[in-house]
Amino acid sequence: MPSSVAVIVGSTRPGRIAGNVAEWVHRVASKRPEVEYEVVDLAEWNLPLYDEEIPAAVGQYAGEHTRRWAEKIASFDGFVVVTPEYNHAPSAAVKNAFDFVYAEWRDKAIGFVSYGGAGGVRAVEQLKLVAVEVGLAPVSAQLALPIAADFPGYPAFTPQPSREDELTRVLDQVESWSQALATVRA
Template sequence: MTRIAVIVGSTRPGRRAEMVAHWVKESAATRTDAVVELVDLADFDLPLLDEPVPALFGDYRHEHTLRWAKTIASYDGFVFVTPEYNHSYPAAVKNAIDYLFAEWNDKAAGFVSYGTSGGIRAVEHLRLTLAEVRVAGVRSQVSLSLFNDFVITDPTQPGIFSPAEHQEASLATMLDEVITWAGALKPLREAVAA
């Protein structure tokens, strides 16, 4: 069974990423072609990259890195749920990616973003970073507008997530692509493991 991690890409207090990630997971719950689980960056408490050896060599020295590596290695693909901060994705996501190399290789990723512009600029930057660690980003993505897909009465609070009806179809298409690509890349992962 294909294993997909929905990565909660914000560690900020009052974040919206958690409720969006739960929506992704709940929408995927009826699928029979994949197991979809949440992976919350906040649960890993990764410090700023502190490994003395570049991730390319896989010589991890710290317990937090080994735990993170084991988690990421166990999945075939990912859905990154990311806000857009200052025209890009959060530093916590970049830091989490930079910790590892081989654990990301030859896997697929989809994207669910949100922000005043739907988070599309965050995803454009994230695609470039993931390509460097050999993650294949799928074409379809879900872009959520803070104005149309959330009810926010106080900007200091996460508000209520209320995705527009068309977002379910976009999410289903993106999940189809991630699962298909994760399957297509499986022989590459198996060749490395052999």
């Protein structure tokens, strides 16, 4: 059975551009036959602000929305998160999605595609700390998309020609680390 990687759309804001970026990531990734990629749009999950009484690390999920989210996250071997940078930070929606579950993230690889005024790198710095805390293995490759360069007709997304090669490095690392960590998960 091939590995599976989620491309998480890390914004729920009306008028967001994360969906366009995630669809581009998915189109590029889908050309890779060894791994199945699936877009997971946080806007479709409609997770409330973290509302579990017991911490996620305990693994006792009370909410039906949490149990469904846990099942979804558990079904993947790795992740590529497409995140905006709002005020030097990731969106609240993507941080909230991390907080809902714990064990389901563990021992899996994660890569980041970010966008913003400075390419979203500060958002990713913060998300890497969160990822490590829940037991994910962030890869070193990252794709940062500055608004001025990759969204010249904002909000239209027009990636620079080199971006596909940069994305390929992220995908290569997520795939190889996902496969390596399969033995740890077993």
